[in-house]
Amino acid sequence: MHKHILPFKDLSLAQKMMYLYVMIVFVPMILMSTFYIRTLSKRLHEQYCLAKHEMLSQSTNAIENNLSQVRFCTHSFQYNTNLMRYVEHYDFSSADGAEMWIKYVRPAFYQLYVMNPEFKNICIWRKDSKKLNDAHSVLNAQDNPYLDYIEPMSYKTMQLLFEDEDEDNETICKIFNILVDVNHFHKIGYVEVDCSFAFLFQPLNFVSSGELLLLSYHDTVYQVSADENGKVHLLPYSGDSSQYKNSISSRLNLLDMELYYYYPDFVILSNLTIFPILIGMILLLALFSFAYYLFYHYIVKRITNLTSHMLNAREDPLLPCPSDASPDEIGTMTNVYNEMTARINQLIAEIIQKEHLANQAQYYAMQSQIHPHFLYNTLENIDMLIEVGENQKASQMIALFGKILRYNISRARQLSTIGEETGHIEDYIKLYSFRMREDFSYQIEMEPGCSDIRCPYCMLQPIVENSFKHGFRQEDRELWIHLKVYSQEDYVLIEIEDNGSGITPKRLKQVRKTLQNGNSSAAASASIGLENVNDRIVLLCGSDCGLFVESLDPGLKITVKLKNPILKKELCNVKDEYFNCG
Template sequence: MVNKLTIKPFLTRLFEKSIVKKMVIGYFIIIVIPILTSGYFLYKQLSEDMFKELAGDRQEILQQNFNHLEREMIKIEALYQSLQFHSNITDYLQGFYKNDSDSVYHYIKNIKPLLSLIHLESPYVESLRIYSADPDIHFIYPFINPMEMLDISAEAVDAIPPGKGSWKIAGADKENLPVLKYYQHLYNSMYTNSIGVMEVEVKDSLLDYVITIAGKNNFFAIRHGKNIIFHHDESGESNNKINMTAENVDYRESGSDYLGESNTIVNYLYFDRLDLQFLSVEGTESIFSNFKDKRNFLIGTIILLLLLLSAVYSVFAYSFTRRVLKLAKYMRTVDGNNLKQYPGVIQQDEIGYLTASYNVMIRRIDELLTKIQQEERLRKEAQYLALQSQINPHFIYNTLETIRMLAEVNGCGKVSEISYYFGKIMRYSLSSGGSKASLREEVEQVRDFLKIHEIRIGQRFSFAIKTKANIHDFPCPRFLLQPIVENSIIHGVAKRRIPGKVTMVIRETKTQMQVIVKDNGIGIPENRLQQIKTMFLCSEKPAELNNSIALYNINERLKFFYGREADIALYSKYNYGTVCILRLKKPEEHGSGRGKECAKEVDDNENSRS
C-alpha cells in the first residue's frame, strides 16, 4: 500500500511534464539504467564463472604438482630397501668389524659407492644418515652417527611403526620452507631387533617446486584445520583473511572455490603422507593486474558508446519533438480572433497528418464562424426589413380594397382582379407570422403571384400548379418558392417570343417533399449551369453570378431550415427550358396522408378568385 501511494504521485508528476522531459526520463529508465544494471550483473556473473574456472584449472595443476611430490617421496622411501638389504651395511651396524681399520676399509669399499649412487639417482635427497643403536661401533660422520645425535626424541623413534617409515617436518616456521625428513628402522638379518634408524633429508627445491603453482603469493600448510605449520606470503594478505579462509575449508578435503565477497581464489589439497592440508590463497587483483587496465578501458568504451548513442537518440528525438512543440506553441496562439492555419512545412508522416488534420479543422471552424456571421447578418437585415414593411399595413390594405371596389363599380374587371391578388400578396408579405410558414401558404402565395403575371401578359403566358402531396401543415421558410418562379419568368419565359408556361408540381416520398418548377424559357448555358451547380456544392456566395444570388440564398435557407440533407437540383438545356427541383426533408411527425389539398389541381387558365 505504501509503495502504491509513493509511485502514484511520481507517475502523476511524470505525466504532467513536457514531451521532451518525458522522452529523456523514459530513455534513462527504459534504456540507460537497464543496460548499465544488466551489464554490471552480467560482468559480475562472467567474472565469477571465469574465476571459478580458473580456480578449477589451478586445482588440477596443484594436484599434478603434489602427485609429483608423492612420486618423489615414494622414491625416497624406496631407499630403505637399498640399505636394509645391503649386507655390508647391516653387518657394519651389528659390529661385525672389530677394529677401526676394517670398518673404514669396508665403508670405503662397499658402503660409500652405494651412497654416491643414491645421491646420483635421487636429485632431491639433501643428505642420508644412519643412526646406530650400538654405541661401540666405529662412527663415520656424517653418514653413520650415534643414536644420541638423532633430532627426534626417543618416543618419536619408538612411534615409528615396524616395516614402515614416518615423515617428519623439521625446522618448520611461518616464514621459511619446512625441512622434510623420512625416518625408518633398520633391522638385523633376522628382523628381530632394530639396529638403527635411517634418516633422509629432502632438499628445499622439491617443496619449492610444488608451491610454484601458487605464484608464491599466499601458500600455507595447516594441520588439524587450525594449526598453521607453514605460511609463505608475498601478496601482503592479512592474517585475519587467511584465518577466515582456513576456517571455511573442511579439513582432509581437497577442492577449489571462489570467494566473491573477498575476491579471493582458494585452492586446497589434503596430503595424507604428511597429514597436512595445503592452501593457496590469492586475490583476483594480483592475478588480473594487467587485465584491470583492459577492463577499465572496456568500461570506458561502453560508457562512451552509450553517450554517443544517447547523442544520436537526442538528435532523432529532437527532430521529432521540435515539430510537435512548434505545432503545440502555434496552437496556443489560436483563439476566436485568430484562426490562421499552421504555416510550417507538412511532411508525409504521422505528425504531418496530424498537422494537416489540424489545418482542415481550423479552416472548417473558420468557415462555420463566417457562415454563422453571415446568417446572423441576414437575419438582422430581414428583421429590419420586416419591421420597416410593417409600418401601418392596414392603411395599405384599405387603400387596395378601395381601388378594387372602385374598379368593380366602374366595370374595370382586370384592375379589380389584379388589385385582389396584389392585396393577398401584400397581406402575406406584411403579416407578422415570422419567418416560418406552411407549404400550402407558400403555394397560395405563388398562385397569386402567377395570376397577376397571367393577367398582365395575357395569352402569351400560362401556368399550372399540381399538388400531389399533403402540404397543409408541412413547414417551410417564407418566400421560398416565389424567387424560383420569378426567375423562371424573368430569366426564362420573358426572353423567348413563344408563349411561356410555368408548371409547378408538388409530390412526396417517404422521406422528402419535392417541389418541381418547370418552364419553357430560354434555358441556361452549359458553362453557367456548371458554375451554379458548383456554387450549390461548395456553399460559396458567387462573386460574378449576379443573377444567381436568389438561388444561392434559397440554397442557404434550405440547409439552414432543413439541414444538410435538403438541396436544389437544377437541369437546363439552352433554348428548351429549365427544371428546378427543391428536395425538402420531411419532419418525423409529418404524415404521408393526403387531404383535400392533395386532390386539388389548378388548371393553366384558372380564373377563380377562391
Template sequence: MSIVKKMAIGYIVIIFIPIISFGLFLYNQNYNSFLEEYAQGRQKIVNQVLNNISISTVQIESAYQLFQNNSNTISYLSGNYRTDFDQISNFLTYIRPLFSYILSSNRMIDGMTIYMEQQNGMIFRPEMAKMDEFKLEESIKKLPLGVGKWVTSTNVSDPTINLHYVHKIGNRNFEQDIGLLDIKVTSKLIKPLFESLNLNSKSNLYVLDQDHQVISRIEKIPFNKEAEKAILDDAFQAKTKYFYQTVGGDKMLIETFYADSLKLHFVMMEQVDDVFSGIKKNKYVLVMIVTILLLTLSGMYYLIASSITKRILKLSKHMRRVDENHFPLYVGEINKDEVGHLTSSYNAMIRRMDELVNTVHRSEMLRKESAYQMMQAQIKPHFLYNTLESIRMIAEANDDPEAAEMSYTLGKLFRYSLSGSKSETTLKDEVENVKDYIKIQQIRLGDRLQVSFMIDAGIDNFICPHYILQPMIENSIVHGIATVRKQVTLSIRIWEDAQFMFIVVSDSGAGIEADRLALIQGVLHGKIEASHLQNGGGGLGIVNVSERIKMFFGEGSGAQITSKLHEGTTCVLKLGKGAGQ
C-alpha cells in the first residue's frame, strides 16, 4: 500500500471518523439536555398552575361555611316557620341574596343547589331542590356531617370534566343533616392547566381519579386498550414525574401531575419528534454542513499530502535502482524542506558509499600486494636462522658456551615471533618463550636478576593469544630491574580455579610513582582514555595486553597492576576459561 493511501486512511480513521462521532455524541448530549430542560420547565409551570387551582378550590370550599353558619339557611332547611309568609320572606330576604353574593364574588362557581332532607315547606328553585333529585353518585348522600368532597362527572360523547363540590349541612347542634350543598364549578378552574400543557396534534391527555380509573381523555394518538393501560401503569410506577419511553417506534415524553385538592391525576403523552421537529431538521442540516466541510478539508488535505508524498515516491522509486555495483545520484527537484533535506542526505550517503566501495576495492588490492610482499619476506628469516646457527657452531668450536647458548636462544625467540601469523597459541608455549627471553636477559644482567617459576595449573592445552606474557616480563626488566643496581627478584606464578586462570608477574625493582600508577589503573578500569599514556613512562604494554585479553576471553577477564615506589610491582592477568578451550 502506497504512503498516500496510508495517509488518507489514517486521516479518515484518526480525524474524520472521530470528529463525526464526537459531533454526533455532543449533539445527542445537548439534545437530551434540552429534553430534560423542556420537561423540567413544563413541570414547574404546571405545578404553579396546580397551586393556583388549589387556592381556587379553597375559596370554593369556603362557600359551605357561609351557609352552615347562616341561621336563616338552617331555619329554612329545618322547616322552623309558622307560616308560609315567614318562609318566603326569610328566603327572599336572606337566603337568595347569599346565593347571589357567592355567585358574583367567585367566577369559578357556575351554580349552587341545596338538596333538602326535609320537604315540609316550599321549595324555591333553582337554589333549592329535593334530595331525591340529586343525580350524582348515591354514595355522596351518605357523607358524614362536616365532610366535603370533590366529585367529577363526565359525558361519554364530551371529554369535558364537570366538577362538583358537595358538603353536608347540619342543624344547629350538628345532630342531623338537613341538606346537601352541591357547588357546580365552571371549566375555568382547570382550563389554565390544559393551556399550560399546550396540547397539540401529537399528544394525549388522560385524567384519572384516585383509583387510577380514566374519567376523561383527549386522544390525538390512537392506542388500543392494552397499550394505554401499560403506559398508564408505567407512569404511576415511575419514580420520577416525567420520563421518556419509545412507544410504537416513536419517542414519547410521559408526564404525570397530581391535583391534591381535586384528587385527580393527569397523565400526558407527547411525541418528542413532533415537539422538536425544527431541532431535528437543524440536526440534519448541521450534519450535512459538517460532512461537506470535512469532505472539502479532506480533499485539500489529500492534495497537500500528495504534493509531499509525490517526491517521496519518486525518491523511493529511484532508491530501488541502487545495487552493489550501481550508485546513481537523485537528480530530481530538491526543495529546501524536510523532503529536500532527506534527498540531499541520500545523495551524500550515495557519494559516501561509492567512496567506501572504492576504498574497499583499493584496500583489497593493497592486501593482495602486502600478501605478495610477505611471501617474499619469508625468504629472509631462513637466512637469519642459518646465520645464527653458524655463529653457534663457531662459538662451540671456540669453546664459548655462553655465546653458543645466546645464539641458540635468540634463534628460538625469532622463530616464535615469526610464527605469529597464527593469532592463538598455548599458555605452555608462552611460558617457554618468556623463559628464552629471560635467559638472554640473565646473560646481560648477570647475578642481579633472580628468576622463579611456580606453575600450579594445566597450561599444556590452555589456548591464549600470542605475546601476553613477554610484554609483562619486559616491563618488569626494563622499567623495574634494569634501572636499579641491587639484586632483584622476578617471580612468575600461575594457578587456576574453576572459572579463571591466574598469572602473576611480580618484581622487587624500582616500582611506579603513585600518580603514574593511578593513571595506568584508571585506563585499565575504563575511566581514563588510553591516549593519556602516550607521553612515556610505561603502562601502554599492560593496557594493550588487557584489551587483548578482554576481547579474547570475554567478561571478567583482564589485567590489574599494583606497585609501591622503590619496593616493586605486581601484575595480575585473569584469563576466563571456556574461550577457545
C-alpha cells in the first residue's frame, strides 16, 4: 500500500490540499447528510445533566469562596487583641480610646477595604453601647434596625439580609458574623460586611432562557436571573416549578441556604434505526482514518516539525530543522529556514554581546546617582528635630523614611509601576513637608487604568525634590504641589506642578538644552537629577519620551512622557535579567 501512496508526496502543496479537501470535507459531507447519529443521544443527555450538576456545584464553591472573604474580615478583627479591647471597653470619650482607634482600629479597617474593594461597607456593631463612636467603623448595636431581624446563630455561621436596590440598581447583601471577646467567653457584638448581590452570587450567571434558579433562605424563596450582560439579579418568586422535568439542588452551609436549579430536557432528533447508524460510523471511520494517514504523514507532521522549531525560537537559540529532501513547498521552506537560522544566530550573538554590556553599565550608573543625596539630607533633618526636642515629628519622619528606604534600597527590580511610584512620592512629600509651613498642601490625581503601567524605578523623586530645593525657598505665600497622571493615545503623561519661585528664561533654556543634549558641566550640576531621570526614560522608551519643562506664573511644570507599553521590545528581549522587563 505504501508504494501506491508514494506519488502523493511528489504532488504540489496545492494539489495535496485539493485532494485532501475531497477526501476530508466533500465526501464526509455527503455521508453525514445520509446517516443520522442516534446512538449518541443518550450519552449526550447524560453528559448534559452531569454538566448542569457540575456547573451548579462549581458555582456553589465559588460563592463559598466569596463568603470566605467575609469570614476573613471577621477573623482579622477577632484575632486583633487591641481592636477587641477597643470594641469592648473604649470609645472617643477618653484619650486612650482615641489613641487606640488611631493606632489599631483605623489601620485594620483600612487594610480590609484595600484588600476587598468589592465590599461597600465594613463595620462593627458593639453590644455594649458607648457614648462617643466614630462615624463608620465601630458603632452601637442598638442603633442598627437590621439587627432586630437577626436570628440566633453560632460563631461559625453567618446571617444574610437583603436590602432593596440602591442608586446603582443593585441589591445589597448585609452579612453578619458574631464577634466575641478576646477570651471567647461571651459575645461583644457583630461584624457587618455589605456587598452587592451581583458580586456575592455572580457565579450563578450561567442561568439561561428556559431555566429556573431558585434561592431558598429562611422560608423565603427568591429567583436568581441574569441579564444580557451576565449580571445576576434577585427577584421575588411565587411561580410553579413543576413544569421542569430536571432539577438539582446545592447547599451553602455558611448561610444555611439552599439552591434549586431547574432545567429542561436535552432535545435531540432521533428517529433512525441502529443499522444505518452502524454502517455510517464504519464508513466514516475508514474514510477519515485513510485521509488522516495521508494528511498527517505528508503534510501535518512536516509542518508541525517546522512550526515547533519556529516557536522555540522565541526563547531558545534558533535550531535548524531536520533536513527535508522533498521538492515541494514544505521542503523548500525547511531548507531556507535552516539557512536563515545559521545567519540569525550569528547576528543575535553579536547584538547581545554589545547591547547588554552597554545598556547594563549605563542603566546602573544613572540609577545609582539618586540615593546618597536624599539619604544625607533626610538624616540631617531628623537629627535637627531630635536636638530641638521634636521627638514626635522625628518619630514620624523615621517611619516615613523607613518606607522610602524599603522602596529605594530593598527592590530587586529596576522597574516599578506608576501606582507604586505615586505611592512612594506621596510618602516622600509627607516626609519633606515636615520642613514646610503648615499651609503647605499637595494633590495627586490618577486616571483609572494607569496605576499598573510600568515605568523606570524612582523617577519622580528627583522631580519633586527639585521643587522643594529650588522652588520653595524664601516664599511667603501658601505653597502647593500637584501631580496628575493620565493617558494620551500611546503615551502616559505625568504632570508635576508647583507654585514656587519658578525659573528664569535663561535658566529654563539651559535646563532644556541639558535634557535634550546632556551636559555634565558645572553649570548643569543643579539639574543632574532631572537629567538622570530623563536619560533613563529615553534609554527605555525612546527619544520621543522624557522630561519636558515649562515655566508657570508663579511656579514650574515638569511633564514626564512615557510610552504605553512602557518598554522597548528590543531592550526587553536582549536579556531579561539585565533590565528585569518581566
